[in-house]
Amino acid sequence: MRKHAQRSLALLALTLLACTPTYSSLDVYPLDGDGEVVGNTIELEEGHAMVVHVRPVSTGYPSYEDFDIVSLESRSPTIAFAEGAREIDEFVIGGVSVGTARITVSVNGRDEDELVVEVVAQQESAP
Amino acid sequence: MGSLNAQGPPGRRRSLLWCGLLAACTTTGPSGTPTVETPGELGHGEFVYACVESSDPVCRGDDTRPPFPDCVALGGEFELEYEVFEGPDAQVSSLSEEYFQVVASSRFRAARVGTAAMLARRADETVDYLHMRIVEPDTIEIRNALTGSPADTVLMRTGAKAIFELIPISGDCDPIGGSLNFTASSSDPSVVTASSEGTLALTARAPGEATISVEAIGMLHTFDVVVSDPPTRWPPGETETDTGTGSDGDTDSDSDASGSDSDATGTTGMDSDTTVDTDATDTDTDTDTGTTGTT
Numbered sequence: 491m492r493k494h495a496q497r498s499l500a501l502l503a504l505t506l507l508a509c510t511p512t513y514s515s516l517d518v519y520p521l522d523g524d525g526e527v528v529g530n531t532i533e534l535e536e537g538h539a540m541v542v543h544v545r546p547v548s549t550g551y552p553s554y555e556d557f558d559i560v561s562l563e564s565r566s567p568t569i570a571f572a573e574g575a576r577e578i579d580e581f582v583i584g585g586v587s588v589g590t591a592r593i594t595v596s597v598n599g600r601d602e603d604e605l606v607v608e609v610v611a612q613q614e615s616a617p
Numbered sequence: 618m619g620s621l622n623a624q625g626p627p628g629r630r631r632s633l634l635w636c637g638l639l640a641a642c643t644t645t646g647p648s649g650t651p652t653v654e655t656p657g658e659l660g661h662g663e664f665v666y667a668c669v670e671s672s673d674p675v676c677r678g679d680d681t682r683p684p685f686p687d688c689v690a691l692g693g694e695f696e697l698e699y700e701v702f703e704g705p706d707a708q709v710s711s712l713s714e715e716y717f718q719v720v721a722s723s724r725f726r727a728a729r730v731g732t733a734a735m736l737a738r739r740a741d742e743t744v745d746y747l748h749m750r751i752v753e754p755d756t757i758e759i760r761n762a763l764t765g766s767p768a769d770t771v772l773m774r775t776g777a778k779a780i781f782e783l784i785p786i787s788g789d790c791d792p793i794g795g796s797l798n799f800t801a802s803s804s805d806p807s808v809v810t811a812s813s814e815g816t817l818a819l820t821a822r823a824p825g826e827a828t829i830s831v832e833a834i835g836m837l838h839t840f841d842v843v844v845s846d847p848p849t850r851w852p853p854g855e856t857e858t859d860t861g862t863g864s865d866g867d868t869d870s871d872s873d874a875s876g877s878d879s880d881a882t883g884t885t886g887m888d889s890d891t892t893v894d895t896d897a898t899d900t901d902t903d904t905d906t907g908t909t910g911t912t
Contacts, residue, residue: 522659537713537733539746541659571712574742576661582743584712584734612731 511548539584566591570607585609655685657745662701670796672782686794688750690785692834693795699737707739754785773821781817799833
């Protein structure tokens, strides 16, 4: 009886694992604003804001769905601002001051990757 | 994209619809201050600009539909709120306080030349944003608040008060927004005093001459004030027939419109240039009926 229960639990765990996407990478592209996105790196001028789409990519089946929660957190909020926008998987990135900031990307509460935000000086106000 | 008709009373919905169709539109704020709106760059609502002082060029003049300012003067203060089309309210915050400093709730000061975003945020999301340009004014004009005339040489009578505004001017940006903070001083406070609380207020104390110095965002402006005693009253029953062209032939623009002071009589000939006699707030109770108000 006990052995049967153990087998059932193992089977359930395997089934759940099989239904969970396996993180592979991020799909990041700009939606609004003047910043540039190359891979996981975003470059924008200080004082400027832009909207980016950030969606995790799974290694295989199943893929991530809209109900998979992606969140961003800036590790240097004095350099780069990051916060969710109104739509799913859309985020507002802002250049607060010149410098480089890393933004932690978590999926369903688990830290999976990071974005690098290069905040550069405004051309018109640069010395 | 938020819809235009999801929230608010019908009148407000119509207003939002029209504002959505137009680039910018005007309403009147709760406190009666003029406001102008422009859609956020993400289209979820409108940013509402309000002047802090009447010296803000956006709120000056007779234009009942002033446009949303293209930019804000360096050092200029203004209020900015956000009205979301759908969902809970959002608060405006500055993305970078290096550019827009937060003075108070919804009140900001342009601190550095450049362009910076104002964010409309609520709970844990950013609903919208608006990039605003900050420029250094080419010059700052000091104008009489009542007549709009520039302050070159100001003639005042003892006891009179005059109000002036500091107007930022930019050839690169029109309209430019923002009310400027400034300091003001008088070379001889026994003749005329100057205060700088929102507007520049001069009070004539005694006959004489003084120079007023005004400094705003590093720009220094000076102008002279000549204070003289009020002229001798006309004998009872006589009226002055001065039509505003004194012996010097000039055409002054005395602005006694709101004052009960009737000392305007006989002063015309004294004004020898384009200065503006500013008895707007004079509370003189002289009952002389010989006023012409056209000095």
